[in-house]
Amino acid sequence: MNQKEVTIAKPVMLDKNFFSGHSVDCVILGFEQGEIKVLLLKWKAFEKWSLPGGFIGNDEDLDKAAIRILQERTGISLPFLEQFHSFGDVNRKGKESFLSEIKSLIGHDSNLINWISQRFISTGYLSLVNIKKCNLVPDELSERCEWVSLNNVSNLIYDHNEMIKMALQKIKMQLNYLPIGITLLDSKFTMKELQLLYQSILGKEIDRGNFQKKMLKLDILIRLEKQNLGGAHKAPYLYKFDKLKYKKLLKKGFGYIN
């Protein structure tokens, strides 16, 4: 048995007592250069990417496991994090189980191999974060983490593509109850950035005038000084959210119809 391989594996599955048959996967979304991006991990042993995920301690609440996993990968400790769906198909791992590749990472301890080869139901959590505030750290089985534009997501491991699709669908359905702008944008932003954010989440063009009218009507924006672009161009106004009003309205539902 390769000593190095075992060292890699232990922190993930053996150092703690993990709850059998249940895992957590996180769809962590950020917004950069006018695009929604998802945090993905590149595996060490093979050319595949996956969502950040992990197991649940025997004495750990499901929600707490998700908070811990998010924190371990991004350094964010007070996240917006919400469960969106549990994935429980018998064959959700698909035909390729990557078992031999995973063995090369975790060693050949048969108990461990049996444990991770069993059926897992995985609960998906959605997190919305400000990319600039993240300090990315790959897990023990991954080479690196990256923010990947939704348009560039490859064939992920297991049912992780479906997880992202489902998370985006839930965002659309609960648009009026999710803190979209306040989590994903910087503290100051232009109306255009806010519109681009909604466009990329809804996956469609939105009329500029209508959008601005609706957003201003919500009474959650504070208009700041004009952005100084240092040129002859007409500078756009900067806005920030009125946090108190934002929170209050979020509870009630924004009432923004997409």
Add this chain to the structure above:
Amino acid sequence: MNQKEVTIAKPVMLDKNFFSGHSVDCVILGFEQGEIKVLLLKWKAFEKWSLPGGFIGNDEDLDKAAIRILQERTGISLPFLEQFHSFGDVNRKGKESFLSEIKSLIGHDSNLINWISQRFISTGYLSLVNIKKCNLVPDELSERCEWVSLNNVSNLIYDHNEMIKMALQKIKMQLNYLPIGITLLDSKFTMKELQLLYQSILGKEIDRGNFQKKMLKLDILIRLEKQNLGGAHKAPYLYKFDKLKYKKLLKKGFGYIN
């Protein structure tokens, strides 16, 4: 060991190989006499009620388990059924585990007792049904099933009250994407019945004129003959849903702001 007790238990937990540590609970809602009602089961051995639930076959998809459980309790085979949340707190069973009462029902087989005493993560499913179309059958551990008005729900077992609360919250958040009317109402209904349904789901009064205007604007209602009340009262119109338009709009989201 009491033979009768074992006979009761076997179909529930031993006849099939069930997936360890994960269960399903169903919040099944109907609408009757202007009220939302939830389907509850009264335990055989003790004075407690719970949501219909069950375990997941080792070779059974999570969603399929929920469909089966719903069908076993209500006879409904083509339901509206959607997962809404998984409950995974370590202490979700609370202080009262009812273990001695449950033992009196399932016998004292220590394997079985250990199996059901372990930690379970439970996935909650929401179903919206027409009460008249249900054929209620209690499970092996229950004395009877009943439709209970939301206002009359007692202290249920484990975290089942929280499950109902969470299901109702999700309904409000996803109101525009759930087939509220078409699942819960009879095929013909008055505008007042539709309004009462929305009122009881939202838990608040809705202005009659506004509601009617919004609903008609959605263009999913077909107006039928006036209801014959056989008296001198002004008879209200009956409506039915245009199923094709209803389905199409549901996909897009109703755009009904509560």
